[in-house]
Amino acid sequence: MNISDRINRIDSKEKINGQGKYIEDIQFENLHFARTLRSTIPKGKIVGVKYPEGYEGICIVDARDVYRNQVHMIDNEMPVFADEKVSYIGEPIALIVGKDKNNIIRFMNQIEVYYEEEHGIFSIDECRGKTEQIISSHRFDKGNIDSLDYDDVFEREYTTGYQEQLYMEKQGLVGDFCEGIVTIYGSMQCPYYIKNALLHCMDLPSDQIRVVQALTGGAFGGKEEYPSLMACQVAAAAQKIGAPVRLVFDRREDMTYTTKRHPSRSIIKSYLKKGRIVGMEYFIELDGGPYAGLTDVVLQRALLTMTGCYSIENFRAEGISYRTNNIFTGAFRGFGGPQSMFALEQHINQLAKHLKIDPMAFRREYFVKQGDYSATSGQFHEEIFLDQMADQLQLLSGYQDKINRKLPNHGIGISFIPHGGGFTGDGEANHIKGVVKLVKDKEGYVSILVSSVEMGQGAKTVLSKIVASVLAIDIHRIIYHNPDTFIVPDSGPTVASRTTMVVGNLLYRAAQKLKKQMDCLDEVVVEEHYIHPDYMVWDQDKLKGNAYLSYSWSAVAAEVIIDPLTYEITCTDIYGVYDVGTPIDKSALLGQIHGGIAQGLGYGMMEVMTSNQGLIQHNSFSSYTVPTMSDMPIIHSECLMNPYQDGPFGAKAAGELTLVGVAPAIAAAVEDALGFEMNHLPITPELIAEVVLK
């Protein structure tokens, strides 16, 4: 069997037949429920909290119950519970815990919190020029941008809005405290992030902290850092009352108060000489909300691949993330890429139009090739086939005919996107240091011990398939339980499109070692540690060198029809050509492609989410409109085989890439149909009406 051949997903049966237990389905003895008392103002001091009297069976858990009132993410600035001050609407002040939900809700309806309200900051505009609002900033150059010889300048500004992950299963954890050990069960991407957060906020040694992932119904980055906050809270609650405590958000609560994609504003300035780009300046600003969280890492990812698929000789990138009193923003599939790549691709389209060159032909002049230098001046060490992908896309989509025929209200647009696999720069080597284990038991069954989780993306199927294929055994002889930090080593978080490429490769190597010992009658344990390839050179302080281990690439075309009366957009077809190395499973990859297109379509033209004075307005399925099947275009996809030497069987990153290129292609198609520039996402009929009619 070829590694890419389709197999059934390992996890689909229990999810379809209902046997699978999500955290809300799991029974615990003496279970207590928790509901969050939240700030109702965006910024201010807490003067006092008045709890009602006469209630039994209610326990209040707040800042006083936490050993160290800090949530450890990258830094420790976010409190587990707001104490004295609040910085956003919805910030947790306390957990109200009890066994009777009605009792809890009646108690909560009578709580009064007294605030001294302060002036909040709610937009990037208000932050500009205020150094105290800066969370982080970066600037780096390539070539020499200051002494350019140019005869034309082309400058545009681009903005993007919030996007909600909208995982089907809401955030939910249970904390338990038993015989001195605190255990967190629940829906999560990163068991060891949670463990490290607990290690920081609790007065407990490492061997008394345990994190166990439960079946997880989608995450998309939304369960990367956020569950650490909830875990610190339920751990404190469980420790205080000595019983399991369940904290599961309601849908509106989840949509209103948990992390979203960062709103952004970008300015791109291209310097031209005789119609050729000789230099480019890029400036991006992100709204990080009140706490840093992962914002700086998102900003870095937005900046590092800022020149996209193009070789730009002289370049300057600058980025700032701001602190506001909006909801705090965080990880989301694409992680900065969707914002910066929308800006760049729109800019390239508009520049091509400005120069009266076909946008496909214009891009081809600048496609990066092996040996070229990236935005961060790192040399592309792999073969890059952007020209072939462009050929393939033109064939697949009939691009040339469609761009030439100019049917009224019809448009076609394209995008070319790189996405770096794994952590940025030397992150895999210096921060993650991934470890995996394989254990063969006496019956010849092989257990995969990793902290990487199945969250619907297909990790269990893909990683099991890699190990089974190397060992040449039936996949049913592979055992892969949901990770439990008492059992599995830290293979790193389930993020950054790294699971197949990085963790999969560690397992690939471990399986190769194990293969030689499969005849052994005893139990065999093989452990494998991450080794940084020597072609990776990186200076984190200067953001210089090879920003990513390898790049995956997409070439996407979108076709739209716009209703001339109502400006409603129908995306009829999406064509995609993907270079993700060797697909480990064609079905799994197709799942990523279809899902990425659905989520990218939403980001591009449907999912409006706004905040009013710090309060999210679109917080339900009826007001936050993700695509339904009726909104989905026909999807045509192909792969270009370009194996990566350090990926398992040649596999590269695939998870995030498929989302990033969709919105830019749709935006370009809308521009093609209407002849007006579209510089904001999402592109709604309301936006078009403003641009066209006003």
Place this chain on the structure above:
Amino acid sequence: MFESFRPNSLKDLLTLIDGRECYKFAGGTDLYIRKRQWQGAERKFDKDVAFIGHLDELRGIERDGYAFHIKACTTQNDVVNSSILPEYIRVPYRLMGNPAIRNTATVGGNIANAAQVADSLPILYATDALLLLKSILGSRIVRIQDFIVGKYRTNLAKNEIIEEVIVPDGNFNGYAYRKIGSRKASILSKLSIFIVYRKENQILEDVRVCIGAVNEIPIRSPEAEKIFLKNHDIEAFLLHLKKMFDAETDKRSTKFYREEVSIRLVRHFLEKILEDGE
């Protein structure tokens, strides 16, 4: 705390609500959601609840020589699948909510709820529908326009229920309907346009134009329609409608978009109606 009741007959229901103010819970697809506090905990009803959706006396669709009679607890899907009702009534119901909602939500519920986005109201306004209201004391008939007072506000008395919706048969032979939402299915309206007309021997004899979800209550002007029937002056008609606009920008759409697109669609449909057969 609140109490809930499940009367066995219409008479029992009317007796119950005569002495006690109750939420009248039919399909509950909006009411039950609006009253939630926390999944698994009690709903926040500040009045008692009377369940009425199970009463067979309140379900069914009939036709007599003059009108269509739809009982209040008839589900939206009953309307969609009706062999009695004309297409122009059925189509807007087909685009409401989603299949699960339409199998539960009722015709009367959508009216009594009186949401700005209630998609059934434009049809009822355009057709000059009447409501048969009933209490223990007797019945009364009101025009839909007199029943709906504002967003979520009606003239239903505490001791009354809507028993029946009466849609007069206007002998229409053409209609146009367009619902604009932010996606193609399972969506609330930003605006909707409903037009019914009768055209005989290429002469437009009757036309009704109603715009939903733009103002708090549907927009319709029978006077302007009468003038339009005489002069066929679309722009003058539109000018009249424009004066009635009172849209707001909210999380679903903008004032500008709602008003502009309403005008464009009405113009488009009226042009087509005038052209047809000429």
